[in-house]
Amino acid sequence: xxxxxxxxxxxxxxxxxxxxxxxxxxxxxxxxxxxxxxxxxxxxxxxxxxxxxxxxxxxxxxxxxxxxxxxxxxxxxxxxxxxxxxxxxxxxxxxxxxxxxxxxxxxxxxxxxxxxxxxxxxxxxxxxxxxxxxxxxxxxxxxxxxxxxxxxxxxxxxxxxxxxxxxxxxxxxxxxxxxxxxxxxxxxxxxxxxxxxxxxxxxxxxxxxxxxxxxxxxxxxxxxxxxxxxxxxxxxxxxxxxxxxxxxxxxxxxxxxxxx
Amino acid sequence: xxxxxxxxxxxxxxxxxxxxxxxxxxxxxxxxxxxxxxxxxxxxxxxxxxxxxxxxxxxxxxxxxxxxxxxxxxxxxxxxxxxxxxxxxxxxxxxxxxxxxxxxxxxxxxxxxxxxxxxxxxxxxxxxxxxxxxxxxxxxxxxxxxxxxxxxxxxxxxxxxxxxxxxxxxxxxxxxxxxxxxxxxxxxxxxxxxxxxxxxxxxxxxxxxxxxxxxxxxxxxxxxxxxxxxxxxxxxxxxxxxxxxxxxxxxxxxxxxxxxxxxxxxxxxxxxxxxxxxxxxxxxxxxxxxxxxxxxxxxxxxxxxxxxxxxxxxxxxxxxxxxxxxxxxxxxxxxxxxxxxxxxxxxxxxxxxxxxxx
Numbered sequence: 282x283x284x285x286x287x288x289x290x291x292x293x294x295x296x297x298x299x300x301x302x303x304x305x306x307x308x309x310x311x312x313x314x315x316x317x318x319x320x321x322x323x324x325x326x327x328x329x330x331x332x333x334x335x336x337x338x339x340x341x342x343x344x345x346x347x348x349x350x351x352x353x354x355x356x357x358x359x360x361x362x363x364x365x366x367x368x369x370x371x372x373x374x375x376x377x378x379x380x381x382x383x384x385x386x387x388x389x390x391x392x393x394x395x396x397x398x399x400x401x402x403x404x405x406x407x408x409x410x411x412x413x414x415x416x417x418x419x420x421x422x423x424x425x426x427x428x429x430x431x432x433x434x435x436x437x438x439x440x441x442x443x444x445x446x447x448x449x450x451x452x453x454x455x456x457x458x459x460x461x462x463x464x465x466x467x468x469x470x471x472x473x474x475x476x477x478x479x480x481x482x483x484x485x486x487x488x489x490x491x492x493x494x495x496x497x498x499x500x501x502x503x504x505x506x507x508x509x510x511x512x513x514x515x516x517x518x519x520x521x522x523x524x525x526x527x528x529x530x531x532x533x534x535x536x537x538x539x540x541x
Numbered sequence: 542x543x544x545x546x547x548x549x550x551x552x553x554x555x556x557x558x559x560x561x562x563x564x565x566x567x568x569x570x571x572x573x574x575x576x577x578x579x580x581x582x583x584x585x586x587x588x589x590x591x592x593x594x595x596x597x598x599x600x601x602x603x604x605x606x607x608x609x610x611x612x613x614x615x616x617x618x619x620x621x622x623x624x625x626x627x628x629x630x631x632x633x634x635x636x637x638x639x640x641x642x643x644x645x646x647x648x649x650x651x652x653x654x655x656x657x658x659x660x661x662x663x664x665x666x667x668x669x670x671x672x673x674x675x676x677x678x679x680x681x682x683x684x685x686x687x688x689x690x691x692x693x694x695x696x697x698x699x700x701x702x703x704x705x706x707x708x709x710x711x712x713x714x715x716x717x718x719x720x721x722x723x724x725x726x727x728x729x730x731x732x733x734x735x736x737x738x739x740x741x742x743x744x745x746x747x748x749x750x751x752x753x754x755x756x757x758x759x760x761x762x763x764x765x766x767x768x769x770x771x772x773x774x775x776x777x778x779x780x781x782x783x784x785x786x787x788x789x790x791x792x793x794x795x796x797x798x799x800x801x802x803x804x805x806x807x808x809x810x811x812x813x814x815x816x817x818x819x820x821x822x823x824x825x826x827x828x829x830x831x832x833x834x835x836x837x838x839x840x841x842x843x844x845x846x847x848x849x850x851x852x853x854x855x856x857x858x859x860x861x862x863x864x865x866x867x868x869x870x871x872x873x874x875x876x877x878x879x880x881x882x883x884x885x886x887x888x889x890x891x892x893x894x895x896x897x898x899x
Contacts (some may be wrong), residue, residue, distance in 0.1 A: 375587070377855060438629060440629055440631035441631050441633060443596075443598055443618070443625075443627070443631070444625075444627055444631035444632075444633070445633075445644070446597075446598075446617070446618045446619045447596060447597075447618050447619070447624055447625050447694075448619075448624065448644055448645035448648060448692065448696065449620075449648035449649060450619055450643055450644075450648045451619060451621045454648065462635045463633075463634065463635060465635075491632050506788070535847060
């Protein structure tokens with residue numbers, strides 16, 4: 282790849298152009314979060330002022346706690362369910378329909394999922410609250426976990442399971458001692474993915490949320506409706522830091538998975 | 542001192558299908574205690590299915606497997622005193638060599654110090670004492686195989702199954718492991734059953750070989766008997782090189798349509814009608830003048846140091862004839878020679894449709 286790039290200068294240019302397009306807005310936002318002035322058009326020295334205002338803003342803190350509850354809960358549930366679904370699909374079926382249906386929630390437009398879930402909750406007369414967002418998030422993050430774990434399963438050796446049985450292990454022991462550890466990197470990657478997806482999910486949360494427990498993205502939305510304040514820049518920078526770290530860890534895990 | 546060999550495994554009338562394909566067709570076999578047994582055949586002959594049934598990964602359609610009189614057929618893999626060394630070795634990648642080997646013993650819930658001493662002991666047997674803490678990914682192919690072997694024999698099974706044990710190794714390590722397996726089998730006193738498609742591998746290691754053909758057992762014999770006294774032309778063709786002639790059985794041999802009478806031996810078998818005559822390359826020789834012989838032309842001479850192979854052609858036959866001679870030969874390409882053999886060494890075999898006209 283690098284050889285190819287060094288030979289074709291125009292390709293390199295396109296590459297850097299693409300990255301600039303992707304990252305300049307983000308870097309501008311990060312830079313602004315440290316700008317002491319209120320307006321992005323005035324530069325007034327480096328400052329942590331907006332970060333300080335941010336952590337004293339009770340709306341933001343409340344939203345953050347709500348988001349962390351939803352993200353943690355949905356990650357735990359979707360990781361367990363998604364892993365089980367992936368193992369089940371891998372072992373007991375070759376049906377392309379079942380496989381497609383298991384992964385579909387990841388691709389279905391959020392708005393469709395959001396409206397659908399809202400309709401379902403209404404039908405079941407479930408009053409909306411944090412838990413309704415949590416379960417809604419499980420629906421789509423489970424599909425992501427399933428996809429990641431299934432990809433790993435495709436690479437694992439079915440003979441490992443047979444070897445374990447051959448050496449006298451029961452089915453349970455084989456699952457706990459052989460299958461799970463060899464899936465661990467993929468499960469962890471799936472969990473991190475589920476966590477970051479839930480962390481900044483807006484559309485579905487917007488539809489399935491109760492009035493008194495907004496998640497962080499909803500809080501941010503209500504804040505920016507009347508203009509972007511530098512406080513939001515600070516918040517966005519922090520969120521990005523968390524997402525980036527998670528994505529990098531997830532990628533490293535997937536790479537570890539592939540190397541074996 | 543000779544004692545009657547006792548059967549360890551008695552396989553009776555095993556039949557198994559994969560979908561519409563018959564993988565095993567009424568297979569019966571005895572495997573004796575402490576022997577090195579080989580299941581030999583081309584891919585698709587059913588040898589791997591038989592191995593998987595022995596290990597407990599497949600349940601046969603009909604038939605039974607008994608181990609020292611105990612019926613194994615319904616017993617799951619983890620309850621059988623049988624271990625399998627997988628072709629891919631199937632070492633657990635997330636465990637060290639030591640943990641891999643201890644795994645089977647931990648499943649038996651043995652005390653910790655016994656597990657440790659048995660792991661140490663088996664590592665010494667396979668010569669990998671210094672690799673206890675290594676991961677499988679840090680080992681060479683030959684070392685991985687030793688770990689796989691150690692992991693299986695540490696369980697002290699009654700029967701050890703080996704699936705194509707040498708196929709993943711390069712040539713040099715291969716011949717080393719071949720000797721090693723044989724030594725180990727004698728040392729640990731476990732019955733070994735090797736599945737292989739490689740006749741040299743089977744011939745050099747096994748005490749007895751079952752040649753499998755299309756889901757059936759073609760012949761079970763010692764390597765020497767399989768080579769010298771094959772029952773069918775198929776087995777004869779599969780084991781080693783051979784020159785085959787087709788003809789009709791007459792009292793002294795077979796009558797070939799263009800070569801006339803070719804003398805051969807029936808070895809007491811009742812064969813009539815169409816038949817094959819088999820002569821191994823080393824049983825052919827160039828005749829002195831005056832003997833009954835067939836004129837031939839030398840097509841090629843291959844010199845292997847210890848022996849030479851002459852490739853001859855004769856009139857009225859398309860397939861070349863191979864003649865093996867010790868040392869170098871004076872024959873050269875294009876030379877006219879006379880070909881002969883001893884009647885004792887030419888074997889008449891019943892007509893086998895799998896070997897069409899030669």
